[in-house]
Amino acid sequence: DIQMTQSPSTLSASVGDRVTITCRASQSISSWLAWYQQKPGKAPKLLIYKASSLESGVPSRFSGSGSGTEFTLTISSLQPDDFATYYCQQYNSHTWTFGQGTKVEIK
Amino acid sequence: QVQLQESGPGLVKPSQTLSLTCTVSGGSISSGSYYWSWIRQPAGKGLEWIGRIYTSGSTNYNPSLKSRVTISVDTSKNQFSLKLSSVTAADTAVYYCARDASFVEMAFDYWGQGTLVTVSS
Numbered sequence: 001d002i003q004m005t006q007s008p009s010t011l012s013a014s015v016g017d018r019v020t021i022t023c024r025a026s027q028s029i030s031s032w033l034a035w036y037q038q039k040p041g042k043a044p045k046l047l048i049y050k051a052s053s054l055e056s057g058v059p060s061r062f063s064g065s066g067s068g069t070e071f072t073l074t075i076s077s078l079q080p081d082d083f084a085t086y087y088c089q090q091y092n093s094h095t096w097t098f099g100q101g102t103k104v105e106i107k
Numbered sequence: 108q109v110q111l112q113e114s115g116p117g118l119v120k121p122s123q124t125l126s127l128t129c130t131v132s133g134g135s136i137s138s139g140s141y142y143w144s145w146i147r148q149p150a151g152k153g154l155e156w157i158g159r160i161y162t163s164g165s166t167n168y169n170p171s172l173k174s175r176v177t178i179s180v181d182t183s184k185n186q187f188s189l190k191l192s193s194v195t196a197a198d199t200a201v202y203y204c205a206r207d208a209s210f211v212e213m214a215f216d217y218w219g220q221g222t223l224v225t226v227s228s
Contacts, residue, residue: 032213044215046212055212091213
């Protein structure tokens with residue numbers, strides 16, 4: 001099974017900061033990686049698919065990069081609405097696996 | 108706009124079978140372009156994929172849950188369902204259904220709002 005490791009687990013940042021979250025796969029997953037944002041009591045929302053493609057309607061301050069085993073989600077200028085938990089997700093051999101999540105908190 | 112809505116009992120006794128249904132609106136579950144997945148999230152914890160089904164009835168399951176999970180589809184009702192047998196307190200979680208866009212985006216693009224299922228006597 002492929003394991004996904006996100007870092008950091010928690011991130012404290014201020015409005016306007018540039019924020020980067022990393023997701024590492026235990027083996028190569030090509031570009032089959034997605035990123036989601038989840039707010040308390042809500043379902044996750046798709047932000048990025050295929051590692052770097054921005055989902056329709058998602059602000060351009062969100063971007064994704066990487067391939068193989070290392071991926072990053074970047075928020076170029078953190079906004080008040082962006083304080084949430086972020087998850088990466090990978091697909092391999094007909095199964096999906098999520099990372100453990102990164103909580104972005106107000107500094 | 109595609110919408111998904113989970114439904115089912117909010118309380119299940121230990122050792123019994125958890126049963127949930129996801130009703131899809133705004134699009135046909137038979138379109139052939141998507142899988143349909145179940146995901147769960149225990150309180151304060153991360154997301155766990157449970158399994159998925161294609162319109163043909165073909166399924167894939169999380170290996171860690173495979174022995175207890177059955178996912179089925181009813182195209183006439185535009186619904187798909189989850190059964191999880193022999194539940195314990197560890198199965199207490201919010202259960203989500205989602206559209207699995209594996210053929211296009213390789214991600215889950217639409218989600219239900221989630222339903223809390225508590226396993227307790």
